[in-house]
Amino acid sequence: MPVTEDRQKFVYDFTEGNKDLKDLLGGKGANLAEMTNLGLPVPPGFTITTEACKVYLEGGEEPLSMRDEVSAHLAALEERMGKKLGQADDPLLVSVRSGAKFSMPGMMDTVLNIGLSDASVAGLATQAGDERFAWDSYRRLIQMFGKTVLGVDGDLFEEALEEAKHTKGVSTDVELDAADLKRLVEGFKAIVAQETGRDFPQDPREQMDLAIRAVFDSWNGDRAKLYRRQERIPGDLGTAVNVCSMVFGNLGPDSGTGVAFTRDPASGHQGVYGDYLQNAQGEDVVAGIRNTMQLAELEQLDKASYDQLMQIMETLETHYRDLCDIEFTIERGKLWMLQTRVGKRTAGAAFRIATQLVDQGLIDEAEALQRVSGAQLAQLMFPRFDEKATTELLGRGIAASPGAAVGKAVFDSYTAVKWSRSGEKVILIRRETNPDDLDGMIASEGILTSRGGKTSHAAVVARGMGKTCVCGAEELEVDTKRRRMTAPGGVVVEEGDVVSIDGSTGKVYLGEVPVVPSPVVEYFEGRMHAGADDADELVQAVHRMMAYADRTRRLRVRANADNAEDASRARRFGAQGIGLCRTEHMFLGERREMVERLILADTEAERDEALGALLPLQKADFVELFEAMDGLPVTVRLLDPPLHEFLPDITELSVRVALAEARQEAHENELRLLQAVHKLHEQNPMLGLRGVRLGLVIPGLFAMQVRAIAEAAAQRLGSGGDPRAEIMIPLVGTVQELEIVREEAERVIADVEAATGTDLKLTLGTMIELPRAALTAGQIAEAAEFFSFGTNDLTQTVWGFSRDDVEASFFTAYLEKGIFGVSPFETIDRDGVGSLVRAAVQAGRATRPDLKLGVCGEHGGDPESVHFFHEVGLDYVSCSPFRIPVARLEAGRAAALNGTASDSR
Numbered sequence: 023m024p025v026t027e028d029r030q031k032f033v034y035d036f037t038e039g040n041k042d043l044k045d046l047l048g049g050k051g052a053n054l055a056e057m058t059n060l061g062l063p064v065p066p067g068f069t070i071t072t073e074a075c076k077v078y079l080e081g082g083e084e085p086l087s088m089r090d091e092v093s094a095h096l097a098a099l100e101e102r103m104g105k106k107l108g109q110a111d112d113p114l115l116v117s118v119r120s121g122a123k124f125s126m127p128g129m130m131d132t133v134l135n136i137g138l139s140d141a142s143v144a145g146l147a148t149q150a151g152d153e154r155f156a157w158d159s160y161r162r163l164i165q166m167f168g169k170t171v172l173g174v175d176g177d178l179f180e181e182a183l184e185e186a187k188h189t190k191g192v193s194t195d196v197e198l199d200a201a202d203l204k205r206l207v208e209g210f211k212a213i214v215a216q217e218t219g220r221d222f223p224q225d226p227r228e229q230m231d232l233a234i235r236a237v238f239d240s241w242n243g244d245r246a247k248l249y250r251r252q253e254r255i256p257g258d259l260g261t262a263v264n265v266c267s268m269v270f271g272n273l274g275p276d277s278g279t280g281v282a283f284t285r286d287p288a289s290g291h292q293g294v295y296g297d298y299l300q301n302a303q304g305e306d307v308v309a310g311i312r313n314t315m316q317l318a319e320l321e322q323l324d325k326a327s328y329d330q331l332m333q334i335m336e337t338l339e340t341h342y343r344d345l346c347d348i349e350f351t352i353e354r355g356k357l358w359m360l361q362t363r364v365g366k367r368t369a370g371a372a373f374r375i376a377t378q379l380v381d382q383g384l385i386d387e388a389e390a391l392q393r394v395s396g397a398q399l400a401q402l403m404f405p406r407f408d409e410k411a412t413t414e415l416l417g418r419g420i421a422a423s424p425g426a427a428v429g430k431a432v433f434d435s436y437t438a439v440k441w442s443r444s445g446e447k448v449i450l451i452r453r454e455t456n457p458d459d460l461d462g463m464i465a466s467e468g469i470l471t472s473r474g475g476k477t478s479h480a481a482v483v484a485r486g487m488g489k490t491c492v493c494g495a496e497e498l499e500v501d502t503k504r505r506r507m508t509a510p511g512g513v514v515v516e517e518g519d520v521v522s523i524d525g526s527t528g529k530v531y532l533g534e535v536p537v538v539p540s541p542v543v544e545y546f547e548g549r550m551h552a553g554a555d556d557a558d559e560l561v562q563a564v565h566r567m568m569a570y571a572d573r574t575r576r577l578r579v580r581a582n583a584d585n586a587e588d589a590s591r592a593r594r595f596g597a598q599g600i601g602l603c604r605t606e607h608m609f610l611g612e613r614r615e616m617v618e619r620l621i622l623a624d625t626e627a628e629r630d631e632a633l634g635a636l637l638p639l640q641k642a643d644f645v646e647l648f649e650a651m652d653g654l655p656v657t658v659r660l661l662d663p664p665l666h667e668f669l670p671d672i673t674e675l676s677v678r679v680a681l682a683e684a685r686q687e688a689h690e691n692e693l694r695l696l697q698a699v700h701k702l703h704e705q706n707p708m709l710g711l712r713g714v715r716l717g718l719v720i721p722g723l724f725a726m727q728v729r730a731i732a733e734a735a736a737q738r739l740g741s742g743g744d745p746r747a748e749i750m751i752p753l754v755g756t757v758q759e760l761e762i763v764r765e766e767a768e769r770v771i772a773d774v775e776a777a778t779g780t781d782l783k784l785t786l787g788t789m790i791e792l793p794r795a796a797l798t799a800g801q802i803a804e805a806a807e808f809f810s811f812g813t814n815d816l817t818q819t820v821w822g823f824s825r826d827d828v829e830a831s832f833f834t835a836y837l838e839k840g841i842f843g844v845s846p847f848e849t850i851d852r853d854g855v856g857s858l859v860r861a862a863v864q865a866g867r868a869t870r871p872d873l874k875l876g877v878c879g880e881h882g883g884d885p886e887s888v889h890f891f892h893e894v895g896l897d898y899v900s901c902s903p904f905r906i907p908v909a910r911l912e913a914g915r916a917a918a919l920n921g922t923a924s925d926s927r
């Protein structure tokens with residue numbers, strides 16, 4: 023290290039930091055500094071940086087200069103407060119608080135009252151004129167310190183506290199007097215000695231140093247590590263430590279502690295929202311040890327503090343330009359601010375608050391877009407339970423997969439399948455699910471489990487299937503053997519009883535709660551207008567945010583839609599075309615038989631006949647589709663799936679043939695069919711005869727489809743329409759495949775143009791869904807006018823696993839182990855699949871600068887992925903109709919974030 027370099031600074035006084043130093047000071051420290059600088063009443067203190075933590079974690083030793091810096095800052099603090107840490111006749115006490123850049127469960131809890139000891143407890147009692155208070159503070163210190171710094175099982179202290187209350191015959195801690203608490207302190211000290219083999223440290227500085235070290239160490243606790251892996255928080259950020267002089271809310275009835283929001287986190291409305299607890303310290307207010315009072319009642323209790331708090335909340339909100347949540351304490355009529363941060367809020371409130379802040383002139387449109395998310399919008403679009411309906415709440419679990427589901431309780435998958443086959447709606451209730459429950463989950467309206475978190479099997483699979491799921495409802499006791507579930511109040515739900523579960527809130531109800539469509543969907547559907555009298559604030563807010571997004575975004579948004587009905591809905595939702603029309607869906611039902619004939623054809627004549635029968639049907643499909651999307655591009659993908667998907671199941675067919683043989687009935691056709699099915703049977707159909715390969719080996723198939731598209735377009739032109747068809751070839755791996763199909767297609771199109779006297783302006787392109795296609799994109803672009811990234815198949819082929827097989831088997835384990843933060847089928851894997859996409863975009867554009875680029879995998883509607891597609895410069899994303907608003911919003915957010923608002927549209 024060069025000698026000239028300034029020595030690194032590891033400790034910052036609250037007066038030295040600010041809110042933008044979260045990397046260095048952590049969220050809590052940065053905001054304490056910000057409030058201090060705003061002149062708000064924050065108890066003085068200092069923050070030890072995340073850099074110090076990093077040095078400690080790397081070398082197992084605090085940086086050399088840190089100890090001196092802490093000493094200097096402590097001395098300054100003591101000077102300012104006029105007393106020394108732990109001073110016997112008048113002790114300065116501090117809290118040691120963890121605070122990383124992101125708030126993280128699993129990190130060390132805060133230790134309050136550091137500096138108290140056998141020597142100073144009496145001094146505190148004299149100074150405060152309250153002996154009970156001093157002993158209560160001391161017992162809290164030993165309890166918190168013992169648990170979080172010395173690693174003693176917290177239950178031991180809780181049990182001792184319970185016993186003290188029991189002996190005295192009282193039910194709350196405030197009823198214990200000084201003598202009781204003094205005895206409790208002795209008991210706590212004995213527990214510490216017993217469990218750790220050493221006495222509770224009496225030296226105040228040693229208490230502080232040990233607590234600081236414990237905060238550093240907690241960064242690498244198991245729960246913290248797991249949380250970081252799952253949330254993709256880098257493991258090397260480290261945590262800061264805040265040392266803050268104590269203020270006391272437990273000094274009697276004119277003291278207390280509280281939490282508050284600057285506006286309602288549920289509705290966004292301005293007002294007084296919070297809870298207050300008299301004569302209490304720290305977490306008491308949220309721990310539910312006594313009933314809290316509403317913040318508004320504080321006005322009667324202590325008007326001066328209340329008025330000051332209201333003013334501070336306004337200052338904070340104007341300063342942070344957002345909803346803030348805060349922690350405060352009142353010590354004998356004096357208000358102290360202990361924490362603030364931009365607060366969490368519900369999805370609906372996020373939209374309302376964003377527009378409210380624009381109206382107040384606090385933020386602009388681009389900023390407003392960053393205050394909401396596509397995930398929140400998606401949440402607002404799910405059907406919901408009618409709030410006005412009253413039904414019994416049975417309990418709550420984790421909101422694992424949104425939606426509102428009602429059905430009869432069943433406790434095993436077999437029953438779920440059986441009942442649903444006979445037309446019943448069921449809710450599958452299990453302790454936890456495993457791959458054997460898959461059938462049952464598919465058959466159910468929703469899934470409820472009493473164990474497991476957001477990455478449990480039930481949660482992951484339900485989200486993948488788009489099914490409502492509430493998991494980890496631990497207060498509900500599930501007894502699968504006796505087929506019943508018991509709620510806390512003793513209510514028993516038997517098999518067949520109706521229950522309702524809300525996957526957006528985690529609530530579980532007894533009986534049927536009526537489901538109403540989301541007003542936001544009513545609005546997108548055009549059944550409710552934002553300006554209408556009955557349109558609520560939420561709809562107006564969504565309407566405005568969508569307008570901001572549409573003005574800002576560069577990406578266009580198209581729909582994956584296979585028929586005119588979906589296309590029309592997509593258009594109402596704002597689709598700017600169809601990015602993927604899958605033609606295989608047009609070959610189901612009665613047309614299946616025609617495909618069967620095509621596959622079975624032995625002669626050219628038979629084949630032509632089969633194709634000839636399909637042609638007018640296909641053409642009619644396209645005419646409808648082009649009409650629904652008149653004036654907008656429609657990408658039609660030629661037939662993609664393995665042919666055997668159109669043929670009967672091999673086992674069923676074998677049985678039929680065998681039976682026919684046994685009965686000596688005629689079965690010529692079935693036998694031929696069985697042979698064909700055998701011939702087409704594949705071990706890995708996903709990697710078999712499908713996509714462009716079909717077009718190359720089944721003569722006339724693609725030609726028929728191209729002809730249907732061309733004739734449909736010509737017909738639309740003839741009736742004054744504006745069809746804009748794009749023909750897409752699936753599963754291309756090499757440019758040669760594409761060239762052959764292209765030549766044939768061009769011949770057919772020229773034919774139709776000549777016959778109808780039209781100029782169809784059809785374009786031809788390909789999906790990029792195989793690694794080889796991405797790797798040779800430069801060559802493929804020679805023969806393609808557009809690329810559409812098929813990121814579902816690309817993900818499967820890049821990772822080498824099939825979605826249908828793995829999501830239910832090992833994905834849960836992968837998510838739990840933190841190998842995935844989220845399924846790569848849900849959010850594009852930027853590093854792997856994403857880098858192939860990026861390279862293919864560059865290579866493709868290098869060959870053909872005006873190459874049109876889009877994506878039609880499910881990632882097209884995923885918020886995170888939309889940002890990625892914006893960054894790599896695609897022209898559009900395509901997704902299911904229902905996801906279109908989400909994609910529009912996220913495309914706007916991505917553009918606003920990168921400051922590249924569109925002027926090209």
Ligand code: ADP
Nearest residue numbers: 117119132266267268269304305349351360361
């Ligand atoms: P968390 O991150 O869990 O909120 P905090 O560090 O904010 O932890 O502290 C836990 C509780 O202790 C909070 O209620 C906080 O307001 C309170 N607290 C922290 N420091 C002090 C202090 N110096 N004086 C009084 N109360 C404090």
Ligand code: MG
Nearest residue numbers: 050349360361
């Ligand atoms: Mg806090």
Ligand code: MG
Nearest residue numbers: 752791812815
């Ligand atoms: Mg595909």
